[in-house]
Amino acid sequence: MIARRRTLLRAALLLATTATLAACGTLDTAKAVLLNQVSFTPAQLQAQLDKHYPRQYDQLGGLVTLSVMNPQVAIPPDSTRLHLDFDIGIEGLGMRSDRPAGHIALTSGLRYDPRSNALYMEEPTLESAELPLLGGRMNATGRDLINGWLRDYARAEPVYRLDAETREKLGERRIAGTLIRNQRVVIELDR
Structure with a gap:
Protein backbone atom coordinates (compact mmCIF):
# COMPACT_ATOMS: atom_id res chain seq x y z
CA MET A 1 0.00 0.00 0.00
CA THR A 29 10.99 33.02 -22.14
CA ALA A 30 12.36 36.56 -22.50
CA LYS A 31 8.85 37.95 -22.02
CA ALA A 32 7.24 35.28 -19.87
CA VAL A 33 5.48 36.28 -16.70
CA LEU A 34 7.52 34.43 -14.10
CA LEU A 35 7.22 34.99 -10.39
CA ASN A 36 5.54 38.39 -10.66
CA GLN A 37 7.75 40.00 -13.28
CA VAL A 38 8.26 40.47 -16.99
CA SER A 39 11.75 41.14 -18.33
CA PHE A 40 13.22 42.41 -21.58
CA THR A 41 16.72 42.26 -23.02
CA PRO A 42 18.58 45.14 -24.64
CA ALA A 43 18.21 43.27 -27.96
CA GLN A 44 14.41 43.40 -27.64
CA LEU A 45 14.53 47.14 -26.94
CA GLN A 46 16.95 47.61 -29.85
CA ALA A 47 14.68 45.75 -32.28
CA GLN A 48 11.75 48.00 -31.43
CA LEU A 49 13.77 51.23 -31.61
CA ASP A 50 15.23 50.23 -34.99
CA LYS A 51 11.69 50.21 -36.43
CA HIS A 52 11.05 53.84 -35.45
CA TYR A 53 14.21 55.68 -36.53
CA PRO A 54 15.32 57.99 -38.01
CA ARG A 55 12.94 60.59 -36.52
CA GLN A 56 12.79 64.35 -36.90
CA TYR A 57 11.99 66.90 -34.21
CA ASP A 58 11.47 70.62 -34.72
CA GLN A 59 13.44 72.65 -32.18
CA LEU A 60 13.99 76.31 -31.33
CA GLY A 61 10.50 77.23 -32.46
CA GLY A 62 10.91 75.46 -35.80
CA LEU A 63 14.13 77.29 -36.66
CA VAL A 64 15.99 73.99 -36.89
CA THR A 65 15.06 70.34 -37.19
CA LEU A 66 16.95 67.74 -35.19
CA SER A 67 17.19 64.35 -36.92
CA VAL A 68 17.80 61.50 -34.51
CA MET A 69 19.05 58.27 -36.07
CA ASN A 70 20.91 55.01 -35.49
CA PRO A 71 19.84 54.30 -31.88
CA GLN A 72 22.07 51.91 -29.94
CA VAL A 73 20.85 50.37 -26.67
CA ALA A 74 23.04 48.88 -23.94
CA ILE A 75 22.78 47.93 -20.29
CA PRO A 76 26.32 47.62 -18.92
CA PRO A 77 26.99 45.02 -16.21
CA ASP A 78 26.04 46.25 -12.71
CA SER A 79 24.21 49.28 -14.17
CA THR A 80 20.76 50.31 -13.04
CA ARG A 81 20.29 52.65 -16.00
CA LEU A 82 19.68 52.18 -19.70
CA HIS A 83 22.39 53.58 -21.99
CA LEU A 84 21.30 55.02 -25.34
CA ASP A 85 23.47 56.39 -28.14
CA PHE A 86 22.14 58.30 -31.14
CA ASP A 87 23.61 59.94 -34.21
CA ILE A 88 22.08 63.33 -34.85
CA GLY A 89 21.69 65.55 -37.87
CA ILE A 90 20.67 69.20 -37.94
CA GLU A 91 18.54 70.79 -40.65
CA GLY A 92 18.78 74.57 -40.75
CA LEU A 93 21.51 77.07 -39.95
CA GLY A 94 23.10 76.02 -43.24
CA MET A 95 23.21 72.31 -42.35
CA ARG A 96 21.48 69.20 -43.74
CA SER A 97 19.83 66.62 -41.50
CA ASP A 98 20.10 63.61 -43.81
CA ARG A 99 23.54 62.63 -42.51
CA PRO A 100 24.99 62.57 -39.01
CA ALA A 101 26.40 65.86 -37.78
CA GLY A 102 27.24 64.51 -34.36
CA HIS A 103 26.60 61.93 -31.70
CA ILE A 104 24.94 61.96 -28.28
CA ALA A 105 25.00 59.46 -25.43
CA LEU A 106 22.59 59.42 -22.52
CA THR A 107 21.53 57.28 -19.61
CA SER A 108 18.08 56.89 -18.16
CA GLY A 109 15.88 55.00 -15.81
CA LEU A 110 12.59 53.69 -17.18
CA ARG A 111 8.96 54.12 -16.18
CA TYR A 112 5.94 52.13 -17.28
CA ASP A 113 2.84 53.96 -18.49
CA PRO A 114 -0.28 51.77 -18.19
CA ARG A 115 -2.36 53.92 -20.58
CA SER A 116 0.00 53.28 -23.49
CA ASN A 117 1.43 49.94 -22.25
CA ALA A 118 4.90 51.30 -22.88
CA LEU A 119 8.22 52.08 -21.23
CA TYR A 120 9.44 55.68 -21.25
CA MET A 121 12.69 57.26 -20.13
CA GLU A 122 12.74 58.44 -16.51
CA GLU A 123 15.18 61.18 -15.46
CA PRO A 124 17.38 60.99 -18.58
CA THR A 125 20.86 62.44 -18.31
CA LEU A 126 22.95 63.63 -21.24
CA GLU A 127 26.33 61.89 -20.80
CA SER A 128 28.16 63.26 -23.83
CA ALA A 129 27.59 65.17 -27.03
CA GLU A 130 29.91 65.49 -29.99
CA LEU A 131 28.85 68.14 -32.49
CA PRO A 132 31.78 68.76 -34.85
CA LEU A 133 29.74 71.10 -37.07
CA LEU A 134 29.16 73.38 -34.09
CA GLY A 135 32.85 73.62 -33.29
CA GLY A 136 33.20 70.23 -31.60
CA ARG A 137 32.15 71.55 -28.21
CA MET A 138 28.68 71.86 -26.82
CA ASN A 139 27.65 75.48 -27.20
CA ALA A 140 24.44 77.06 -25.90
CA THR A 141 22.54 76.40 -29.15
CA GLY A 142 23.60 72.75 -29.21
CA ARG A 143 22.73 72.30 -25.53
CA ASP A 144 19.28 73.86 -26.10
CA LEU A 145 18.67 71.58 -29.10
CA ILE A 146 19.65 68.41 -27.26
CA ASN A 147 17.94 69.24 -23.96
CA GLY A 148 14.74 70.29 -25.74
CA TRP A 149 14.67 67.05 -27.68
CA LEU A 150 15.49 64.99 -24.58
CA ARG A 151 12.62 66.53 -22.56
CA ASP A 152 10.14 65.95 -25.40
CA TYR A 153 11.41 62.45 -26.07
CA ALA A 154 11.23 61.34 -22.42
CA ARG A 155 7.69 62.63 -22.08
CA ALA A 156 6.20 61.43 -25.36
CA GLU A 157 8.28 58.73 -27.06
CA PRO A 158 8.26 55.15 -25.72
CA VAL A 159 11.49 53.21 -25.67
CA TYR A 160 9.54 49.96 -25.72
CA ARG A 161 5.85 49.12 -26.17
CA LEU A 162 4.47 45.85 -24.78
CA ASP A 163 3.08 43.67 -27.53
CA ALA A 164 -0.44 42.19 -27.47
CA GLU A 165 0.81 38.75 -26.45
CA THR A 166 2.62 40.11 -23.38
CA ARG A 167 -0.36 42.29 -22.41
CA GLU A 168 -2.61 39.23 -22.68
CA LYS A 169 -0.31 37.25 -20.39
CA LEU A 170 -0.38 40.06 -17.85
CA GLY A 171 -4.16 39.94 -17.79
CA GLU A 172 -5.59 42.12 -15.04
CA ARG A 173 -2.36 42.23 -13.05
CA ARG A 174 -1.08 45.70 -12.24
CA ILE A 175 2.44 46.98 -12.72
CA ALA A 176 4.18 47.64 -9.40
CA GLY A 177 7.35 49.21 -10.81
CA THR A 178 10.11 49.14 -13.40
CA LEU A 179 13.82 48.65 -12.78
CA ILE A 180 17.00 47.66 -14.54
CA ARG A 181 18.99 44.78 -13.11
CA ASN A 182 21.29 42.04 -14.38
CA GLN A 183 21.46 43.64 -17.84
CA ARG A 184 17.68 43.37 -18.26
CA VAL A 185 14.69 45.68 -17.94
CA VAL A 186 12.35 44.23 -15.34
CA ILE A 187 8.69 45.15 -14.91
CA GLU A 188 7.52 44.01 -11.49
CA LEU A 189 3.89 43.00 -11.03
CA ASP A 190 1.65 43.31 -7.98
CA ARG A 191 1.21 40.02 -6.23
Missing part, protein backbone atom coordinates in the same frame (compact mmCIF):
# COMPACT_ATOMS: atom_id res chain seq x y z
CA ILE A 2 2.79 2.45 0.93
CA ALA A 3 4.73 1.53 -2.22
CA ARG A 4 1.63 2.18 -4.32
CA ARG A 5 1.11 5.62 -2.71
CA ARG A 6 4.75 6.50 -3.37
CA THR A 7 4.37 5.44 -6.99
CA LEU A 8 1.19 7.50 -7.36
CA LEU A 9 2.85 10.50 -5.66
CA ARG A 10 5.88 10.25 -7.96
CA ALA A 11 3.62 9.96 -11.00
CA ALA A 12 1.60 13.00 -9.88
CA LEU A 13 4.76 15.04 -9.31
CA LEU A 14 6.16 13.97 -12.67
CA LEU A 15 2.90 14.89 -14.40
CA ALA A 16 2.77 18.30 -12.67
CA THR A 17 6.42 19.01 -13.54
CA THR A 18 5.90 17.94 -17.16
CA ALA A 19 2.78 20.13 -17.48
CA THR A 20 4.61 23.12 -16.00
CA LEU A 21 7.60 22.66 -18.31
CA ALA A 22 5.33 22.23 -21.32
CA ALA A 23 3.48 25.44 -20.46
CA CYS A 24 6.76 27.31 -20.03
CA GLY A 25 8.00 25.96 -23.34
CA THR A 26 5.12 27.61 -25.17
CA LEU A 27 5.98 31.06 -23.82
CA ASP A 28 8.64 33.41 -25.10
Whole structure:
Protein backbone atom coordinates (compact mmCIF):
# COMPACT_ATOMS: atom_id res chain seq x y z
CA MET A 1 0.00 0.00 0.00
CA ILE A 2 2.79 2.45 0.93
CA ALA A 3 4.73 1.53 -2.22
CA ARG A 4 1.63 2.18 -4.32
CA ARG A 5 1.11 5.62 -2.71
CA ARG A 6 4.75 6.50 -3.37
CA THR A 7 4.37 5.44 -6.99
CA LEU A 8 1.19 7.50 -7.36
CA LEU A 9 2.85 10.50 -5.66
CA ARG A 10 5.88 10.25 -7.96
CA ALA A 11 3.62 9.96 -11.00
CA ALA A 12 1.60 13.00 -9.88
CA LEU A 13 4.76 15.04 -9.31
CA LEU A 14 6.16 13.97 -12.67
CA LEU A 15 2.90 14.89 -14.40
CA ALA A 16 2.77 18.30 -12.67
CA THR A 17 6.42 19.01 -13.54
CA THR A 18 5.90 17.94 -17.16
CA ALA A 19 2.78 20.13 -17.48
CA THR A 20 4.61 23.12 -16.00
CA LEU A 21 7.60 22.66 -18.31
CA ALA A 22 5.33 22.23 -21.32
CA ALA A 23 3.48 25.44 -20.46
CA CYS A 24 6.76 27.31 -20.03
CA GLY A 25 8.00 25.96 -23.34
CA THR A 26 5.12 27.61 -25.17
CA LEU A 27 5.98 31.06 -23.82
CA ASP A 28 8.64 33.41 -25.10
CA THR A 29 10.99 33.02 -22.14
CA ALA A 30 12.36 36.56 -22.50
CA LYS A 31 8.85 37.95 -22.02
CA ALA A 32 7.24 35.28 -19.87
CA VAL A 33 5.48 36.28 -16.70
CA LEU A 34 7.52 34.43 -14.10
CA LEU A 35 7.22 34.99 -10.39
CA ASN A 36 5.54 38.39 -10.66
CA GLN A 37 7.75 40.00 -13.28
CA VAL A 38 8.26 40.47 -16.99
CA SER A 39 11.75 41.14 -18.33
CA PHE A 40 13.22 42.41 -21.58
CA THR A 41 16.72 42.26 -23.02
CA PRO A 42 18.58 45.14 -24.64
CA ALA A 43 18.21 43.27 -27.96
CA GLN A 44 14.41 43.40 -27.64
CA LEU A 45 14.53 47.14 -26.94
CA GLN A 46 16.95 47.61 -29.85
CA ALA A 47 14.68 45.75 -32.28
CA GLN A 48 11.75 48.00 -31.43
CA LEU A 49 13.77 51.23 -31.61
CA ASP A 50 15.23 50.23 -34.99
CA LYS A 51 11.69 50.21 -36.43
CA HIS A 52 11.05 53.84 -35.45
CA TYR A 53 14.21 55.68 -36.53
CA PRO A 54 15.32 57.99 -38.01
CA ARG A 55 12.94 60.59 -36.52
CA GLN A 56 12.79 64.35 -36.90
CA TYR A 57 11.99 66.90 -34.21
CA ASP A 58 11.47 70.62 -34.72
CA GLN A 59 13.44 72.65 -32.18
CA LEU A 60 13.99 76.31 -31.33
CA GLY A 61 10.50 77.23 -32.46
CA GLY A 62 10.91 75.46 -35.80
CA LEU A 63 14.13 77.29 -36.66
CA VAL A 64 15.99 73.99 -36.89
CA THR A 65 15.06 70.34 -37.19
CA LEU A 66 16.95 67.74 -35.19
CA SER A 67 17.19 64.35 -36.92
CA VAL A 68 17.80 61.50 -34.51
CA MET A 69 19.05 58.27 -36.07
CA ASN A 70 20.91 55.01 -35.49
CA PRO A 71 19.84 54.30 -31.88
CA GLN A 72 22.07 51.91 -29.94
CA VAL A 73 20.85 50.37 -26.67
CA ALA A 74 23.04 48.88 -23.94
CA ILE A 75 22.78 47.93 -20.29
CA PRO A 76 26.32 47.62 -18.92
CA PRO A 77 26.99 45.02 -16.21
CA ASP A 78 26.04 46.25 -12.71
CA SER A 79 24.21 49.28 -14.17
CA THR A 80 20.76 50.31 -13.04
CA ARG A 81 20.29 52.65 -16.00
CA LEU A 82 19.68 52.18 -19.70
CA HIS A 83 22.39 53.58 -21.99
CA LEU A 84 21.30 55.02 -25.34
CA ASP A 85 23.47 56.39 -28.14
CA PHE A 86 22.14 58.30 -31.14
CA ASP A 87 23.61 59.94 -34.21
CA ILE A 88 22.08 63.33 -34.85
CA GLY A 89 21.69 65.55 -37.87
CA ILE A 90 20.67 69.20 -37.94
CA GLU A 91 18.54 70.79 -40.65
CA GLY A 92 18.78 74.57 -40.75
CA LEU A 93 21.51 77.07 -39.95
CA GLY A 94 23.10 76.02 -43.24
CA MET A 95 23.21 72.31 -42.35
CA ARG A 96 21.48 69.20 -43.74
CA SER A 97 19.83 66.62 -41.50
CA ASP A 98 20.10 63.61 -43.81
CA ARG A 99 23.54 62.63 -42.51
CA PRO A 100 24.99 62.57 -39.01
CA ALA A 101 26.40 65.86 -37.78
CA GLY A 102 27.24 64.51 -34.36
CA HIS A 103 26.60 61.93 -31.70
CA ILE A 104 24.94 61.96 -28.28
CA ALA A 105 25.00 59.46 -25.43
CA LEU A 106 22.59 59.42 -22.52
CA THR A 107 21.53 57.28 -19.61
CA SER A 108 18.08 56.89 -18.16
CA GLY A 109 15.88 55.00 -15.81
CA LEU A 110 12.59 53.69 -17.18
CA ARG A 111 8.96 54.12 -16.18
CA TYR A 112 5.94 52.13 -17.28
CA ASP A 113 2.84 53.96 -18.49
CA PRO A 114 -0.28 51.77 -18.19
CA ARG A 115 -2.36 53.92 -20.58
CA SER A 116 0.00 53.28 -23.49
CA ASN A 117 1.43 49.94 -22.25
CA ALA A 118 4.90 51.30 -22.88
CA LEU A 119 8.22 52.08 -21.23
CA TYR A 120 9.44 55.68 -21.25
CA MET A 121 12.69 57.26 -20.13
CA GLU A 122 12.74 58.44 -16.51
CA GLU A 123 15.18 61.18 -15.46
CA PRO A 124 17.38 60.99 -18.58
CA THR A 125 20.86 62.44 -18.31
CA LEU A 126 22.95 63.63 -21.24
CA GLU A 127 26.33 61.89 -20.80
CA SER A 128 28.16 63.26 -23.83
CA ALA A 129 27.59 65.17 -27.03
CA GLU A 130 29.91 65.49 -29.99
CA LEU A 131 28.85 68.14 -32.49
CA PRO A 132 31.78 68.76 -34.85
CA LEU A 133 29.74 71.10 -37.07
CA LEU A 134 29.16 73.38 -34.09
CA GLY A 135 32.85 73.62 -33.29
CA GLY A 136 33.20 70.23 -31.60
CA ARG A 137 32.15 71.55 -28.21
CA MET A 138 28.68 71.86 -26.82
CA ASN A 139 27.65 75.48 -27.20
CA ALA A 140 24.44 77.06 -25.90
CA THR A 141 22.54 76.40 -29.15
CA GLY A 142 23.60 72.75 -29.21
CA ARG A 143 22.73 72.30 -25.53
CA ASP A 144 19.28 73.86 -26.10
CA LEU A 145 18.67 71.58 -29.10
CA ILE A 146 19.65 68.41 -27.26
CA ASN A 147 17.94 69.24 -23.96
CA GLY A 148 14.74 70.29 -25.74
CA TRP A 149 14.67 67.05 -27.68
CA LEU A 150 15.49 64.99 -24.58
CA ARG A 151 12.62 66.53 -22.56
CA ASP A 152 10.14 65.95 -25.40
CA TYR A 153 11.41 62.45 -26.07
CA ALA A 154 11.23 61.34 -22.42
CA ARG A 155 7.69 62.63 -22.08
CA ALA A 156 6.20 61.43 -25.36
CA GLU A 157 8.28 58.73 -27.06
CA PRO A 158 8.26 55.15 -25.72
CA VAL A 159 11.49 53.21 -25.67
CA TYR A 160 9.54 49.96 -25.72
CA ARG A 161 5.85 49.12 -26.17
CA LEU A 162 4.47 45.85 -24.78
CA ASP A 163 3.08 43.67 -27.53
CA ALA A 164 -0.44 42.19 -27.47
CA GLU A 165 0.81 38.75 -26.45
CA THR A 166 2.62 40.11 -23.38
CA ARG A 167 -0.36 42.29 -22.41
CA GLU A 168 -2.61 39.23 -22.68
CA LYS A 169 -0.31 37.25 -20.39
CA LEU A 170 -0.38 40.06 -17.85
CA GLY A 171 -4.16 39.94 -17.79
CA GLU A 172 -5.59 42.12 -15.04
CA ARG A 173 -2.36 42.23 -13.05
CA ARG A 174 -1.08 45.70 -12.24
CA ILE A 175 2.44 46.98 -12.72
CA ALA A 176 4.18 47.64 -9.40
CA GLY A 177 7.35 49.21 -10.81
CA THR A 178 10.11 49.14 -13.40
CA LEU A 179 13.82 48.65 -12.78
CA ILE A 180 17.00 47.66 -14.54
CA ARG A 181 18.99 44.78 -13.11
CA ASN A 182 21.29 42.04 -14.38
CA GLN A 183 21.46 43.64 -17.84
CA ARG A 184 17.68 43.37 -18.26
CA VAL A 185 14.69 45.68 -17.94
CA VAL A 186 12.35 44.23 -15.34
CA ILE A 187 8.69 45.15 -14.91
CA GLU A 188 7.52 44.01 -11.49
CA LEU A 189 3.89 43.00 -11.03
CA ASP A 190 1.65 43.31 -7.98
CA ARG A 191 1.21 40.02 -6.23
